[in-house]
Amino acid sequence: MRPPLVLFDLDNTLVDRQGTLASWVAGFVARHGLGEVEYEYVLGLVRERTYPATFEAIRARCDLSAPASELWDTYCRDIAAMVSCPAEVLDGLDELRAAGWRVGVATNGMADIQWAKLRATRIVDHVDGAYVSGEGEVRKPEAGHFALAAQRCGTALSDGGWMVGDNPVNDVGGGRAAGLHTIWIAHGRRPWDPSAPAPDHTVSCARAAVDLLLPGVSRLRGRT
Template identity: 50%
Template sequence: MPRRPVAEPSPPGLGFPSRPAAGRPGRGGRAARGQRLALFDLDDTLVDRRAALAATLMRFADRHHLTAEQHGAVLARLGERAAISDFQAIRTLYGLAAPAEELWTAYLADMAALSVCPAEVLDGLDELSSRGWRLGIATNGPADIQHAKLEATGIGRRIHGVGASGPVGFRKPDPRLFAAAAVSCGATVEDGGWMVGNDPVKDIHGGRLSGLHTLWIGAPSRWPAHLQAPDQYRSTALLAVRLLLDGTS
């Protein structure tokens, strides 16, 4: 029988190593002994991709005079991921005059402008970094759109590295994506750490395969019964960050 996610735990039981001296490590350098690693999923964990996508494609539909049915079809097509090839197909399907490169560039700009990371989460990332954590992003998606969102939201200024499936060549839950994300932070998964995300398979199962502790963003009652449960859970990214902070207070 798969074990269920644990109830809201007391932070001292997490088994964190002792707290290092405060001060943010240099970006890209090798993690010092005792520093901790936390990898975060980006879409629908640190930023609300669904809301940003809905607003972006409403702009797209208005800009190109799509019908409600066409708008719905585009939203369904781009629901999980988007690439310039999608806009090549959309351009052909709906007879749009703008070249695919222009459509893609506008999509990137709108997604970045409409993506938001709550200020409290950004503050929490700052605090984690000041306590010696190495912070990284492990995300499925092309580098251009993911980096655009990271910079627009302010997350990019608070992390040490990014592992994006486009340039890495592997997608979560492949352990090689998590390993690449850790290396980009100057760390290794062999040294341990945490993976925080909202997808049971891509984030939590993949993180566990990589040897990381796992922290799921979701309610225990919604955890798929056929999967091994995460080490911890919280309902929001803010509470997840606070859990990590409480473990190093």
């Protein structure tokens, strides 16, 4: 029997993407001499997911002279420098591994920005492996994404495992469809949509998910 597997989403699960983004947009707007209308516009565009093409739109709308590729590179550098993973969560990843878990990251997004964040936060040093959708063609909630993340951790989905994340569709729905138990990070502010299959557990933050998993590997493995 292989070690039990737990996969974590990255943005707004292991790191606070939304808080970081708001600060970054404020700085971007100030640097380029833009106003409140542009602040809302840029924040609206980058809120869910940001791609190099996002900066083509921003450049055109805000009349910026810098090429979109340069704006994207700066964005990647800035966000990687600003984002952080709480020490208690990094410790929790270590504790899970010490308790016999295989621990990984399964995240959607462009490979350059997601890997920059994984390295800058040192999450990469505290997990067995990570898979970013931009490395290939398979995105959450597709089951293949979770399979590739498991493979990066030196294991497979065939023994089951857990998926922890904040996105009801990508993390909970996708994880469930891939045969994983699920923990939803609700951040204490949103109700679950009753029309969707419920997660196995709902917690307020990543550390709470770690604490839920730590007490007994064998007990959690036996869940159906």
